[in-house]
Amino acid sequence: MADFGDCISPRGRLIEDIDSGGGIVGIQSNFLDSAVNFSEDQNLVCATESLSFGPTERSSSFETVQVCHDPVSVETILVKEAEFSELLGTTVFSEEEAFQLYNDYAFRIGFGVRYSTLRKRDGGSGFRGREFCCTKQGLKKNKGVDGKQFTKVDIRTNCKARIYFEIKSSGEWVVVRHLMDHNHQFCPNSLVHHVRSHRSISSNELDYLHHLKKQGVKIADGFRCLQAEAGGSPSVGFLLRDAYNELTKQVKKSFDGSDANTLINIFKNRQSNEEDFFFSFEIDVDGSLVSFFWRDKKMKEDYLSFGELVIHDTTYRTNKYDMICGPFVGINHHTHTCMFGCGFLLNERIESFEWLFTTFLNSMDFVHPKTIMTDQSSAMSAAI
Numbered sequence: 531m532a533d534f535g536d537c538i539s540p541r542g543r544l545i546e547d548i549d550s551g552g553g554i555v556g557i558q559s560n561f562l563d564s565a566v567n568f569s570e571d572q573n574l575v576c577a578t579e580s581l582s583f584g585p586t587e588r589s590s591s592f593e594t595v596q597v598c599h600d601p602v603s604v605e606t607i608l609v610k611e612a613e614f615s616e617l618l619g620t621t622v623f624s625e626e627e628a629f630q631l632y633n634d635y636a637f638r639i640g641f642g643v644r645y646s647t648l649r650k651r652d653g654g655s656g657f658r659g660r661e662f663c664c665t666k667q668g669l670k671k672n673k674g675v676d677g678k679q680f681t682k683v684d685i686r687t688n689c690k691a692r693i694y695f696e697i698k699s700s701g702e703w704v705v706v707r708h709l710m711d712h713n714h715q716f717c718p719n720s721l722v723h724h725v726r727s728h729r730s731i732s733s734n735e736l737d738y739l740h741h742l743k744k745q746g747v748k749i750a751d752g753f754r755c756l757q758a759e760a761g762g763s764p765s766v767g768f769l770l771r772d773a774y775n776e777l778t779k780q781v782k783k784s785f786d787g788s789d790a791n792t793l794i795n796i797f798k799n800r801q802s803n804e805e806d807f808f809f810s811f812e813i814d815v816d817g818s819l820v821s822f823f824w825r826d827k828k829m830k831e832d833y834l835s836f837g838e839l840v841i842h843d844t845t846y847r848t849n850k851y852d853m854i855c856g857p858f859v860g861i862n863h864h865t866h867t868c869m870f871g872c873g874f875l876l877n878e879r880i881e882s883f884e885w886l887f888t889t890f891l892n893s894m895d896f897v898h899p900k901t902i903m904t905d906q907s908s909a910m911s912a913a914i
């Protein structure tokens with residue numbers, strides 16, 4: 531049991547709210563037909579802050595990752611990988627092998643790598659070289675926050691460390707250039723497994739988490755089981771947010787844009803034909819539907835009369851889309867259950883519950899309940 535209080539405030543999100551007196555705000559007609567994709571860093575659009583991923587025992591570890599991502603100080607740091615390159619002259623036979631060679635080397639030293647320039651041969655027939663660089667190469671463009679972007683930690687320091695493979699006509703990839711000077715400190719061995727290029731989740735691990743999820747085990751709890759079995763965080767090889775993103779990809783593959791459009795059209799028709807019908811939905815940066823909420827006039831009347839106590843349970847899931855069903859219910863003066871509203875969420879992250887609770891309060895003119903009873907969800911407790 532937790533006190534709702536006044537602790538929930540509207541977030542700077544891209545939210546489409548519809549009430550009896552308005553329409554869809556700033557929405558594109560084809561947003562629900564967009565491809566359903568979730569990149570590793572992509573999350574819900576937030577204009578004022580970057581996202582968090584639910585309280586787990588790794589939360590403190592995530593904070594320590596920032597040690598590896600601190601911007602370069604005023605006095606330029608110069609750190610050299612070694613006096614002489616051990617990779618010069620090494621030959622591999624594919625781009626994957628080339629990346630893995632440099633990435634394995636970077637793991638031992640303490641930095642991350644990413645793909646850089648791919649050079650074409652003169653005349654445009656094939657490629658003559660491929661470059662990989664340090665994760666902190668370059669400088670991030672300052673595009674500002676315009677309501678369609680969210681700020682993230684800027685890890686780039688314009689580091690010049692890189693490696694260049696010459697691609698022979700025979701198909702060999704040979705290391706011909708290796709710049710080893712960095713303008714930032716290396717990541718400690720105890721934290722280097724957090725760096726993006728050194729993280730990966732196997733299909734077996736993903737299937738294991740998905741199976742636990744279908745049995746009602748939360749992703750964070752399943753992740754802790756993997757940590758215990760592997761003997762600690764470094765042995766797992768990925769972060770909790772990686773598991774969330776990969777599992778969300780699987781769920782979103784089942785979405786059909788026509789289904790989402792049908793749902794929104796039903797809500798719009800009810801809004802046109804019913805007094806004080808409210809609904810709201812949230813989309814990600816690809817324009818895909820990820821959460822929605824609705825309530826009708828009777829639900830609001832019941833809430834204003836009996837809403838001192840609200841019960842919110844998210845132990846239900848839909849079959850086809852595997853979305854979390856979160857009804858808001860109460861008890862009237864006849865001790866009968868009454869519905870105050872209902873929301874569906876794609877995941878159990880803190881920001882998802884924050885969106886749902888804020889939307890619920892918005893639909894009720896921000897009249898707060900005195901008490902809310904929930905299931906034992908740490909993410910929900912943090913959101914409240």
